[in-house]
Amino acid sequence: MTKIAQAFFVVVFLLFVSCKETIHPVKISKVEVEAPFKMPAIEIPDFSYCKQFLITDFGAIKGNKKRNSKAIDDAINEANKIGGGIVIIPEGEWITKSIHLKSNVNLHLNKGAVLLFSEAPEDYLPAVHSTWEGMECYNYSPLIYAYQCKNIAITGEGKLKAKMDIWKTWFPRPKPHMNSLKRLYNLASYNKPIEERQMVNDTAHFRPQFIQFNRSQNILLEGVSIENSPFWTIHPYLSKDVVIRNLNVYAHGHNNDGVDPEMSENVLIENCIFDQGDDAIAIKSGRNQDAWRLNTPSKNIVMRNCTMKNGHQLVAIGSELSGGIENVFVDNCNVVDGAKMYHLVFIKTNERRGGYVKNIFVENIKAGKIANGVLGIETDVLYQWRDLVPTIERKLTPISDVHLKNVSATETEYLSKIFGQAELPIENVFLKNVSVDNILKEKHIHENVVNFMEN
Known part of the structure; x- marks a missing residue:
């Protein structure tokens, strides 16, 4: 091959790599499921060829909740910005606040990685559009939250773990909590706007779900372990095309269902x-x-x-x-x-x-x-x-x-x-x-x- 030909192929290769960053890299795979009723193929995202974003490259430091939260958020934004990417949580324990996913993002936990979610309720504010026992409201953010997202995944061999120090004190249902339940019941029963249903206050103690996919589509949750949960553990809500596989889920608090498709x-x-x-x-x-x-x-x-x-x-x-x-x-x-x-x-x-x-x-x-x-x-x-x-x-x-x-x-x-x-x-x-x-x-x-x- 002549030097000119070699140079030509190098230029073509570099152009290909450059273009790859701007082309939507998330592929869609279909999962066929046999059932006693007509079951459509489920569409889930495939991030095999997507760029990886290591959270330590964005400033994550073990033991530093504020920096870890910002690093994860910045990595998610970058992955979303280029049309698809994998946010990598490396080995070790990483304490964090709530995580809000965006479309075309795969949150991946390497083997030995632990995402440890803070027990402080203020780390799950501002309130987000969520639910409590079948009624829509604004409440503490789920620990991992996806709202109106498409092509999202949580994968890997690591662990998602909730610190329960404060949440477990909210398990009982004293009178102030029940009064908040009554208030929400009446707001929902008379179709009051969701924006009026603000349920974060000093006494309501409406615990957040661990993972909520809210009004989202093409979702994969695979491989990880989940330990503890303030409320329902995995909550696909108003969502479509969801595959949950190869998980190990342990949660033994109040209302700790495993999966709540709603x-x-x-x-x-x-x-x-x-x-x-x-x-x-x-x-x-x-x-x-x-x-x-x-x-x-x-x-x-x-x-x-x-x-x-x-x-x-x-x-x-x-x-x-x-x-x-x-x-x-x-x-x-x-x-x-x-x-x-x-x-x-x-x-x-x-x-x-x-x-x-x-x-x-x-x-x-x-x-x-x-x-x-x-x-x-x-x-x-x-x-x-x-x-x-x-x-x-x-x-x-x-x-x-x-x-x-x-x-x-x-x-x-x-x-x-x-x-x-x-x-x-x-x-x-x-x-x-x-x-x-x-x-x-x-x-x-x-x-x-x-x-x-x-x-």
């Missing part, structure tokens, strides 16, 4: 380990008038090949389900012997919720001793709300087409407890090869059920 669609949760103080997976779709206004069901949600070490239910549906829930498939999951669990499947609602539940499929589940039963469906679950606030508008929840197949447990009080309402019975519940070695009370406890079949 008014979200096309969600895959696979190959995860959950050790929860509340439900392993809790599928929701908003509360009462707020959800009726948003009118967005949760649908096309698949959970497979997961292990539960602890959790109130393997899968809970509700009680915030006012937008409707349909097309849920839980397959090939294992509840370890000795896990503290109430039900494998628990569907719960009340006279205020409306919405609907249909097309629920749970298959190939193995469990040890379960405190209550394999299946629970209850239509009068109000918890502390029963006497706290009145029913402003009564709407019942149609529940139908619930399928359990190849499910086993060693001991329960009952196999199924299903309480429908006389004016709206639960319809079409099918159990096939569902067995319990030792049933302590009645096998089936049913009221107002139409077309229950067991074989």
Whole structure:
């Protein structure tokens, strides 16, 4: 090759590299999922060829919360600015305030990296557009927050950890907290603007979610461990195309669900380990008038090949389900012997919720001793709300087409407890090869059920 030719190729290569910085580098890959219903391919981002941004290049120093927070934020901004990039958290412990993701950004934790989130509530201000138990409001920022983002990811072999020193003192629900709940309930019930629902004050103590993907699309959460959470751990909210895989989640505080898909669609949760103080997976779709206004069901949600070490239910549906829930498939999951669990499947609602539940499929589940039963469906679950606030508008929840197949447990009080309402019975519940070695009370406890079949 002549020197002129060599020079030409060098120039072309340099131009290619230069152009690569300005071209949108995030690719989209599609995940095909088999389910008993029509499940569209899930689109997730692929950052394989994206530029990396090491937070120490932006001034991060171990033990320095202020500098680490700024470095992570600056790296995210740079990755977003060029159309896509990977923000690298290197080995070691890095204390930080809240992290706000932007489109086309992958937050990646190297092996041995720990992102340690401050316990100081002021580190999660200003308040952001979020939710509390199915009602929209302005509250403390989730520890990791994505709002109206596209093509985002959290990946790696590192750990996300929440310091709980202060948050755990907020677990109780004293009178001032309950008064704030009443205030938010009334603001939401009468469709007051979200901007009026400012819930950060000295006594409300509405704890933030750990990770919230809010109104976002094309999301990948893969590989990391998560330890502790002030509130719900992973919360896809009004989001679409979400893959959550190969996680190890441990959170044993109050309301520490593992994953809460809410008014979200096309969600895959696979190959995860959950050790929860509340439900392993809790599928929701908003509360009462707020959800009726948003009118967005949760649908096309698949959970497979997961292990539960602890959790109130393997899968809970509700009680915030006012937008409707349909097309849920839980397959090939294992509840370890000795896990503290109430039900494998628990569907719960009340006279205020409306919405609907249909097309629920749970298959190939193995469990040890379960405190209550394999299946629970209850239509009068109000918890502390029963006497706290009145029913402003009564709407019942149609529940139908619930399928359990190849499910086993060693001991329960009952196999199924299903309480429908006389004016709206639960319809079409099918159990096939569902067995319990030792049933302590009645096998089936049913009221107002139409077309229950067991074989």
